Amino acid sequence: MSAELIFKPITELASxxxxxxxxxxxxxxxxxxxxxxxxxxxxxxxxxxxxDALSQAAASDGRxxxxxxxxxxxxxxxxxxxxxxxAGQPLTASSRMLANYVSPYDATVTRRLREAGAxxxxxxxxxxxxxxxxxxxxATRTTGNPWDLTRVPGGSSGGSAxxxxxGEAAAALGSDTGGSIRQPAALCGVVGLKPxxxxxxxxxxIAFASxxxxxxxxxxxxxxxxxxxxxxAGHDPLDSTSLRNPIPDYRAGLDRPGATWKLGIARxxxxxxxxxxxxxxxxxxxxxxxxxxxxxxEVSLPHTKYAVGAYYIIATAECSSNLSRYDGVRYGxxxxxxxxxxxxxxxxxxxxxxxxxxxxxILGTYVLSSGYYDAYYLRAQKVRxxxxxxxxxxxxxxxxxxxxxxxxxxxxxxxxAADPLAMYLSDIYTIGVNLAGLPGISVPCGFTRGRLPIGxxxxxxxxxxxxxxxxxxxxxxxxxxxxxxxxxxxx
Amino acid sequence: MNYEAVIGLExxxxxxxxxxxxxxxxxxxxxxxxxxxxxxxxxxxGALPVMNREALNQVVKAGLMxxxxxxxxxxxxxxxxxxxxxxxxYQISQYDNPICVGGSVEIELPGASxxxxxxHRAVALTRIHLEEDVGKLTHGAGGSLIDFNRAGTPLMEIxxxxxxxxxxxxxxxxxxxxxxxxxxxxxxCDMEKGQMRCDANVSIRPVGATALGTKVELKNLNSIxxxxxxxxxxxxxxxxxxxxxxxxxxxxRDYDGQTGASQSLRSKEMAHDYRYFPxxxxxxxxxxxxxxxxxxxxxxxxxxDKQRRFLSEYxxxxxxxxxxxPDRALSDFFEEAARLSGKPQAAxxxxxxxxxxxxxxxxxxxxxxxxxPAHVAGLVKLVEAGAIPGxxxxxxxxxxxxxGEAPEVIVDRRGLRAGTDAGELEQWCREALAGxxxxxxxxxxxxxxxxxxxxxxxxxxxxxxANPKLVDETLRRLLRDA
Numbered sequence: 016m017s018a019e020l021i022f023k024p025i026t027e028l029a030s031x032x033x034x035x036x037x038x039x040x041x042x043x044x045x046x047x048x049x050x051x052x053x054x055x056x057x058x059x060x061x062x063x064x065x066x067d068a069l070s071q072a073a074a075s076d077g078r079x080x081x082x083x084x085x086x087x088x089x090x091x092x093x094x095x096x097x098x099x100x101x102a103g104q105p106l107t108a109s110s111r112m113l114a115n116y117v118s119p120y121d122a123t124v125t126r127r128l129r130e131a132g133a134x135x136x137x138x139x140x141x142x143x144x145x146x147x148x149x150x151x152x153x154a155t156r157t158t159g160n161p162w163d164l165t166r167v168p169g170g171s172s173g174g175s176a177x178x179x180x181x182g183e184a185a186a187a188l189g190s191d192t193g194g195s196i197r198q199p200a201a202l203c204g205v206v207g208l209k210p211x212x213x214x215x216x217x218x219x220x221i222a223f224a225s226x227x228x229x230x231x232x233x234x235x236x237x238x239x240x241x242x243x244x245x246x247x248a249g250h251d252p253l254d255s256t257s258l259r260n261p262i263p264d265y266r267a268g269l270d271r272p273g274a275t276w277k278l279g280i281a282r283x284x285x286x287x288x289x290x291x292x293x294x295x296x297x298x299x300x301x302x303x304x305x306x307x308x309x310x311x312x313e314v315s316l317p318h319t320k321y322a323v324g325a326y327y328i329i330a331t332a333e334c335s336s337n338l339s340r341y342d343g344v345r346y347g348x349x350x351x352x353x354x355x356x357x358x359x360x361x362x363x364x365x366x367x368x369x370x371x372x373x374x375x376x377i378l379g380t381y382v383l384s385s386g387y388y389d390a391y392y393l394r395a396q397k398v399r400x401x402x403x404x405x406x407x408x409x410x411x412x413x414x415x416x417x418x419x420x421x422x423x424x425x426x427x428x429x430x431x432a433a434d435p436l437a438m439y440l441s442d443i444y445t446i447g448v449n450l451a452g453l454p455g456i457s458v459p460c461g462f463t464r465g466r467l468p469i470g471x472x473x474x475x476x477x478x479x480x481x482x483x484x485x486x487x488x489x490x491x492x493x494x495x496x497x498x499x500x501x502x503x504x505x506x
Numbered sequence: 507m508n509y510e511a512v513i514g515l516e517x518x519x520x521x522x523x524x525x526x527x528x529x530x531x532x533x534x535x536x537x538x539x540x541x542x543x544x545x546x547x548x549x550x551x552g553a554l555p556v557m558n559r560e561a562l563n564q565v566v567k568a569g570l571m572x573x574x575x576x577x578x579x580x581x582x583x584x585x586x587x588x589x590x591x592x593x594x595x596y597q598i599s600q601y602d603n604p605i606c607v608g609g610s611v612e613i614e615l616p617g618a619s620x621x622x623x624x625x626h627r628a629v630a631l632t633r634i635h636l637e638e639d640v641g642k643l644t645h646g647a648g649g650s651l652i653d654f655n656r657a658g659t660p661l662m663e664i665x666x667x668x669x670x671x672x673x674x675x676x677x678x679x680x681x682x683x684x685x686x687x688x689x690x691x692x693x694x695c696d697m698e699k700g701q702m703r704c705d706a707n708v709s710i711r712p713v714g715a716t717a718l719g720t721k722v723e724l725k726n727l728n729s730i731x732x733x734x735x736x737x738x739x740x741x742x743x744x745x746x747x748x749x750x751x752x753x754x755x756x757x758x759r760d761y762d763g764q765t766g767a768s769q770s771l772r773s774k775e776m777a778h779d780y781r782y783f784p785x786x787x788x789x790x791x792x793x794x795x796x797x798x799x800x801x802x803x804x805x806x807x808x809x810x811d812k813q814r815r816f817l818s819e820y821x822x823x824x825x826x827x828x829x830x831x832p833d834r835a836l837s838d839f840f841e842e843a844a845r846l847s848g849k850p851q852a853a854x855x856x857x858x859x860x861x862x863x864x865x866x867x868x869x870x871x872x873x874x875x876x877x878x879p880a881h882v883a884g885l886v887k888l889v890e891a892g893a894i895p896g897x898x899x900x901x902x903x904x905x906x907x908x909x910g911e912a913p914e915v916i917v918d919r920r921g922l923r924a925g926t927d928a929g930e931l932e933q934w935c936r937e938a939l940a941g942x943x944x945x946x947x948x949x950x951x952x953x954x955x956x957x958x959x960x961x962x963x964x965x966x967x968x969x970x971x972a973n974p975k976l977v978d979e980t981l982r983r984l985l986r987d988a
Contacts, residue, residue, distance in 0.1 A: 100552045113551065120545055122552055219552040226786035255556050255788050333786055336584050339595035340549040344652070356650075360588050383586070383781035392783060 020045040021182035022500050025239040028185060029087040032079065039079070039090030043072035043134055046092045050137070050183045053503050056164055058156040059178040061097045062105055063137035068092065071134040078132065087242050087266075089132025094184035096175045097138040098145055099230065100219035101125050104135075108221050109153035110143045112341045112348045112367030122219020123254065124188060124230050124247045131246040136184055140174030143369045144338065145195055145223045147171050148441040151432050152371045159428075161203060161501035162467055166425040169199030169441075172233070176203035179233045180501060186234040186243045190220055192227045193326055194421075194445025197457035200233055201420035201470020204459045204496065206240045206487070207233045209445075211478045212452035213258035215244075216251030222337040224330035225256070227449040235497050237458060237488045241265035244480065260478050268481045269488045276486055278304055279314035279413035284444055290423040296461040296469040297419045300490055304417070307489060314409035314416060318401045322447040323439060325402070328382050328395035329450070334372075335379030341367060374435065403451040410476050415486050418444050420457040420470035444472060454480050458487045459496035468496075509710045509748070511741045512718055513676055514632075514668035515733075517683060519693045520639060520701040521564045521660035527638040528555030528598060528788075533659045535699045542655040549593035554787050557582075561660035562605070564692045565636045566793060567801050568662065569606030571690050571808060574634060576798055580605050582788040586781040590650065591641040593657055601782040604635035605793070611666070611686070612810050613678040623824050626810065629679050630667040637661050656700070668707065668718065673738040680704060680730045685809045689834045697729050704733050709754070710744045719744075720754040724761050725771065736761035739768060812837060820850035829858040835872050836862075839879050846883030849890055856882050856903070864907050876910030877903075884913040892973040898922040923971070934967040935960065935980045939988065949985055957981055 020028065020042055031037045047065050054060050075090035095101060098108050100118035102125075107113045125135060142152035150158045150173025158173045160166040161181040168177040172189030176199035179187050189196040191209035200207025208231045215230045222228060232243035245265045251257045280301060285294060305311050343349035343363030350362030368376070382391035409416060421441060431438045448455040453474055460471035471490065475483030491497065526533045529546035545553035562580055569576050583601035610628040617624035641657035643650055664683065670676050684695040684702060695702040704727045709719035724740055727733040739761065744754055761768040807815075813831040816822050822830075830837045840857050844850035861882065865875055885906070889899050894917055905916045917923050938960040939946055948956035957978070964977050 098552075106551055108551070116551070118551065120550070217552075218554050221551045222554075222787075224786075253556060254554050256786075332783060336586050336596050336781070336783070339586060339588065340551075340593065342588065342590075342595055344590050345548055345593065346550070356590055357588075380781065383783055385779045385781070388781075388783070 018045070018049075021049050022235065023185075024236045025087060025091050025185050025234065025242055026236075028091060029089075032090050033084065039072040039075040039134070040069060042090060043068050043092055043136075046136065046183060046185070049181075050178075053181050054183060056159065056503065057161060057177055057181050057183075058158045059139055059168075059174040059181065059183060060094075061107055061109060061138040061140050061155050061174070064104060067104075068134055068136050075132055075134065085130065085132035088128065088246055091133050091185045092136035093128055093133040093243065094137050094139050094175055094178045094187035095125070095135060096141055096172050096187070096189045098141060098190055098221040099124060099188055100221075101135050101138075105138055106221070107138065107155065108144045109141045109155045110367065110369065110372070111154045112364075114154075114348065116346055118219075120219065123216035123251045125219060127247050127249075128188075133246065137178070139172070139178055139187060139189075141189075141195075142171035142173070143372050144221065144334070145171040145190055145192060145228075146334070146371050146375055148194070148198060148438050149426070149428075149431065150174060150199070151428065152369060154369050157428060160425045160467075161503055163425065163465075164503070166427050166467070167202070169202035169421070169425065171195040171199075172207075173199045175233050176200050176205055176207065179203070179205045179235060181503060182500065186232055186239055188230055188243075188247070189233055190223070190228055190230050191445075191449065192223045192330060193449050194442040196231045196233065197445050197455055197470065197472055198421045198441060200457040201459075201472075202425040202468065204462075204468025204470075204499070204501070205233050205235055206237055206456065206458050206497075207231065208240050208244055208456040208480070208484075209448065209454060210244065210248065210480060211454045211475075212449075213256055214248050214260070214454070214478065214480065216249075216254040216257045218251055218253040222333075224333040225337060226333060227326075227330055229449075237456075237484055237491045238266060238269055240456070241269055241484050244484075248480075263481045265481055265484050269485055270492070271485050271489070273308075274485065274489070275308040275310070276304075276414040276482070277310045277312060277412065278486070279312050279409050279416040281314050281316045281319070281409070281416055281418060283316050283319035284418040288422050288440060288443070289419060292463045293419050293421070293423060293469050297417070297471055300460045300471045301417055303490060303493065307493075312413055314413055316402075316405040316409060316447065318398065318405050319447055321398045322402055322450055323443055325395040325398040326442075326446045326450060327378070327439065328391050329399065331375045331379030332383050332392050333379065335376045335383065338368075338372070338376055343367070371435070399450045402447055406447070406451045406453060406474070414476070415479070415483055416474040418472045418474065420444060420472040424463045424465075424467035424469055448474055453477060454483055456483055456487050458491055460490070460494070461496065462499075507749075508713045509741075509745050510671055510713045511673075511737070512668045512709050512711060512721075513670035513672075513737060514707045515666045515670065515676060515679060516705045516707070517664045517666075517680065518703040519662050519664060519687055519695060521561050521636070521662055522691065522693050523558055523560045523564065523660050525558055525560075526658040527558050527561055527636070527660040528658060531658075534655075535701075537655055539651075539653040540655060543657075547593065547654055547658045549595075555598060555785075557788060557791060558660060561636060562791065562793070563801055564660070564690075565605055565634060565662050566798065567690050567805060568664075568687065568692045569609060569634055570798070570802050571686055571805050572606070572609040572611060572631060572634070574606035574609030574631065576793055577603055577605050577607065578793060579603065580636075580791040580793055582785040582790070583782045584785045585637075587778055589640070590652055591643050591657070593641065593654060597637055597640070598785055598788070599637035600635035604633040606631075606634035608632075609634070611679055611683050612808070613675065613682045614810065615678055616674055620828075621825050629675070630669045632665040632667050634662055634664045637663060668709075673734045673741065676706065676737050677730060677734040680733055682809070684730070685832050689806050689809055703728065706733060706737050706740075708737055708740045708744070710741060710748065720756050722754065722756070723758045724768065725758055726760050727763070729763065732761065732763035735763065735766065736768065739766060743768070806834065809834075816840075820844055820854070822850055822854045826854045826858045829862065830854065833872070839872060842879035843882040843886070846880055847886040847890075849886045852886045852890065853882055856886065860900075860903055864904075868907070876908075877906045881906045881910075881913060888913055888917060892975045893917070894922050895973060921971070931964070931968070931972060931976065931980055932984070934964045934972075935977070935984055937967070938963040939981070939984055946985065946988060950988075957985070
């Protein structure tokens with residue numbers, strides 16, 4: 016039974032649990048066994064707490080026996096990116112800086128998942144402090160891509176994407192600042208959703224760039240993604256940037272047979288640097304929408320070419336300030352060599368942070384400096400406004416926009432590690448969505464000839480998650496990509 | 507050459523709220539070290555700030571009381587700098603859009619004597635903004651310790667224009683500001699508890715010059731008297747430097763109130779680049795007209811306005827008003843007693859002299875006083891009606907302090923009431939007149955003092971309880987008719 020449970024969708028597992036055909040403890044044991052079997056090669060987990068997970072599972076079985084099940088997520092193992100606080104568990108951000116830090120409190124999303132009965136399962140690897148696109152910037156380990164362990168899983172939520180793709184968790188949470196959910200979802204062949212800014216509370220998420228960060232789900236189907244999103248979305252009084260919009264039943268609105276949409280294609284997203292195999296897969300997906308009666312329109316997003324530049328100013332400016340708290344004074348890495356307070360800062364931070372984090376702190380400090388603020392930060396904010404305006408203009412004509420999620424499929428480990436700029440371009444199709452505060456989802460849309468997954472990105476209107484998920488479902492219904500699972504062979 | 511000083515003050519005032527500026531944990535003084543903390547105060551990974559609306563209300567109230575323009579939107583910025591007492595290594599503050607702009611503080615300069623009102627003038631304000639306080643460092647031989655209880659306490663910074671010209675004016679400014687803050691319930695401004703802290707920018711220039719001289723910032727002025735002494739010292743220091751042919755260096759100096767000396771802390775070259783930018787964790791908050799109107803409705807009368815009203819409306823002497831007005835509760839106490847008695851001057855005297863002296867002697871705060879305004883008013887009325895003689899009034903007051911009983915009750919129980927039976931008094935007076943025909947004749951002949959000859963026998967007959975005023979009136983009436 017154990018091995019058969021792996022890779023089943025949450026919806027099916029929920030039925031098995033409800034019918035008593037399997038217990039949550041059995042389900043959890045199956046995931047522990049799977050993780051023990053594949054993670055030594057995959058390296059998706061920074062850590063996991065088997066005893067804690069099994070005790071959560073036992074509690075879930077107890078609720079079910081008492082007729083007090085909390086719904087489809089009750090008893091389902093959900094992995095957590097290691098930047099989301101879980102009380103009593105490590106919170107490392109895959110950084111030496113927080114190697115020994117244990118969070119004393121639950122993030123709001125953690126609390127909400129617990130309220131939905133989910134089992135909070137493991138700490139998943141990422142690029143240090145969520146800065147990167149390959150998870151190679153982790154100070155703890157290098158995660159592989161389940162479809163080819165010599166390749167990267169994408170990033171920064173590479174551990175979350177890989178764990179879901181490899182059957183180590185039924186779903187996972189990640190965070191997305193410039194594509195950190197959607198890009199690894201595309202590269203690992205799973206569904207990944209970045210919500211509208213303000214839909215999901217950031218309380219308890221280690222901040223990278225506060226005005227861009229959003230937590231979102233990974234799952235192996237659109238429906239599982241909808242279920243997980245529904246559990247974590249909603250206003251939180253502990254996050255001033257969380258909005259009071261009502262949360263619809265995303266799952267109930269998924270299947271709309273016969274529904275047609277106006278879908279936009281932006282010329283700017285099919286430009287130089289786009290791998291022909293990726294382009295072809297996305298075009299086939301567009302053809303599918305056309306075939307089910309959707310109207311495809313070309314839209315223009317003329318400021319797209321400025322997105323990467325504006326992003327790397329705004330994100331680094333915010334991160335330079337957000338990461339100031341890691342100083343070795345109250346918690347985290349403290350240099351043993353420090354002579355005085357200033358020296359403590361210099362040495363603790365020099366020893367605690369990796370190269371990419373330092374690069375971004377330096378860049379962000381520079382753009383906020385006296386005399387440069389107007390030329391960089393202020394101008395980048397203006398560009399941001401223009402990019403958002405581009406999207407809102409397009410949404411007067413279309414319901415959603417279709418793009419590739421990433422210009423290429425998974426690249427080889429080490430291939431871009433020495434070239435930050437090439438790495439930054441991995442996010443060229445995802446960054447605009449963060450700058451504009453919009454929702455975006457990546458759904459699998461095929462494989463390359465080398466059997467590497469390709470992702471289709473669907474960009475929705477602000478708070479248009481329900482429609483965006485339904486559009487994704489309209490594609491997924493006729494494509495069985497998620498029935499294919501990686502064999503986990505290779506290096 | 508004669509010099510004049512140009513002084514601007516930056517005053518930090520802790521805003522009185524139940525919880526901290528950006529989180530729910532309690533704000534307060536004197537709790538065990540690091541007990542008033544939570545993930546937000548300690549800047550744990552993932553913690554986020556949420557604005558305390560009450561703190562904003564309080565600063566808007568301060569701004570309205572001081573005549574500031576209130577910004578339509580309250581916007582938050584980050585001020586970035588590393589220091590161990592600052593948990594996030596940035597302070598949430600307001601940079602280019604302070605919540606309050608302009609306004610002024612009315613001050614009273616020292617008068618010719620304490621019985622004479624001094625000149626008043628308005629000291630212009632630049633701005634008031636809201637921010638969060640930092641923690642407290644203690645340096646010891648074994649290392650430095652940090653208490654984060656104070657960190658995150660709502661703090662407003664009140665910046666004056668360089669509009670003050672002397673140490674006395676600075677003293678008057680801080681005194682007036684403190685009184686206003688206490689009046690509004692905005693802060694207790696206890697400088698010993700760090701609830702009010704002052705930095706002074708001081709420069710000098712030849713009298714008549716309009717350009718500003720090089721300024722020196724004085725820090726760590728931790729009482730209003732030290733502010734006055736520190737500024738006076740700095741003015742003398744600058745004059746002496748300039749007169750010896752030297753130049754003032756722009757710097758920050760630390761004034762030691764104990765030794766009366768100052769020393770340089772840092773020069774301008776070490777000035778920080780704070781890399782201000784809008785805090786992306788906090789949304790701007792709109793302060794609309796209805797919000798402002800609600801707060802304006804709760805603003806009390808300003809202290810100097812009240813003093814002017816007491817002087818004109820109640821005809822109370824300046825010295826009494828300057829005792830009553832700085833304490834809002836005391837002035838309310840007075841107004842209540844004045845209203846109930848209809849005799850504001852007498853009520854003011856009892857309160858400013860007897861009540862305060864006795865409370866002070868017993869170490870009782872006004873709020874715990876057994877003597878309430880109605881007691882004072884009752885006593886005033888008894889005296890005014892001639893129902894008790896002066897010495898008895900003091901006895902009654904002391905008994906009220908002791909027991910909290912109404913003055914009428916005390917008077918009756920102790921038998922202090924002046925004889926009230928007019929018939930009996932008249933009988934005693936008639937008997938006294940009948941017993942001394944010579945004095946009657948003297949009085950009728952125009953010797954007014956002859957009337958005193960009757961008073962002794964009347965008082966003897968009354969066993970001392972007759973009201974002397976009433977005795978005098980009755981005797982005169984009878985003599986007139988005789």
